[in-house]
Amino acid sequence: MTNLAKLPFNFKRINKDYLISNLAGQHQFMKEEDFIKVIDSDFCELDPKILASLESKSFLTPENQLGLREKIISSRLATRIYDSLSPPSLFMVVPTLRCDHDCNYCQVSRVDMDAQGYDLDEEHIDNIIKHIRFLSREFVKIEFQGGEPLVNFLFIKKFVSKAKTALKDKKLNFVIATALGPITDEIIKWISSEKIHLSISIDGIESIHNSNRPSKLFNSFKNTTQIIRKIRDSYPDIQLSALTTVTKLSLTSPENVIKPYIDLGFKELFIRPLSPYGFAVDTWKKLGYTAEEFFIFYEKVLDIAIDNDLIEYSALLHLNRIFKRSASHVDLKSPAGVLFGAVCFDYSGNIFGSDESRMLYKTTESKELILGHISDSPKDICTNENLTTILKDTFIELNPGCCDCAYNQFCGADPIYHLSSQGDLIGDKSKSFFCQIEMKMFDLIFEKYYTNSNYFKKFNEWLVI
């Protein structure tokens, strides 16, 4: 047998097994005894199938192929970085910050309905479209965020009409992230005719949903579910997706979080933990939880979702990152997804590199988060000094705490999260809620995929959709 040499890899213990990964983005899940054989270079003692797999994935190489393997891994790593730096396809537009909900966890992205000066002027539409044309490639997803974007429906209507003409050579998709409060029959009809996707929020059964997402004007749960039923009955062509933000209250009853999704006939759900943007310490104490507490809940939700043939989207994003090297999820990018993952045009006319940047700006007014203004020339955004400052330390192969992590080829840097929670763009990963959540998420995904046949089957079904 030709002499074999090790190529660089990181490892992570997952219960009694090990996950190893390398800079080519390959991974291998293995028993402890096999892992030790690799460490001790007892390659002859390995099962031939495992040995072949380790060679094919560039964990081991015949010594006479070392140079070739180096080039292959370098090329794969360069491709992964290049993918993270490819032009954005997600463009968020905030037509207004006014909102008819008073969600407990949304303290910085909303103002009251009668507040003045929080709507985006229609005169900015042409300039926003100019930015999108300059920054995008073929695929463009324009997502209207809020506040409650439908409060400024006339802006959305005019924007969609102008974008469809000005960007007709692009593959355009529109999404409205809405809590459905101001929606009317006329708006629903327009949404259907324009083939617009609705992204809504359902946090659980009535008591949980209304506690997390109260409105002074109406019963949010009743309103949301009634409109969903109406859309399903009268406009089945409208694409609806829903997400759940998990609070401390949600943790008490995973069954009741998922119940409305089953009752309303959803095929997928998206579970997301709380974000720390703009939270006062006492609010986090009231709504927040530890990563351990979240994962006790999340694992139960995932079990229920699997049993009911529901796709859990957060798990799917991670699976896509691991198995398809997808760089589409903004949080899981290295270098970070600021600007290259998404661009956000705020109601104020400011341009941010992510939705989180605009939320952090709302509480800190740190000008370093602004990448430009809608009235600026589009090419100035890409050369903005603030962008370089934010991105330069987001190659996680080199970041403290990340450089030894087996998940660094699948994970992301998220500088804005760490700036918000720790006041530092890199962050201390040993104390980072983001890192704890991602670490546990990858642990869970790998363990379920490789040790549970039911999960293996389901996850593979999800991956081909």
Add this chain to the structure above:
Amino acid sequence: MLLKKVITASKKDLSEISLRKILYWVEENINIATNEDESHWMIIIESPESEIDSHFNKINKLVNDFILREKIASETEHLRKKIINNALNRLAVDD
């Protein structure tokens, strides 16, 4: 009652940078101190009796993991640097 336990690691197996990485990951609520002699690092853990074993096990696991990482790095670190440099050079050329 506070108890003390000591984890000792040979400097041959564990470099100072790895020791620092271990300390980086030690939870804030664990009270530790470090010491050294010519050939060993010592991590001294001081905790209430009820917690000492759990803290010891966590840190011991970190020490073992970083010793393994050093072992891997001793054979592959030069390749890792070369691969990252090659990848970045490639991006610079493409740019």
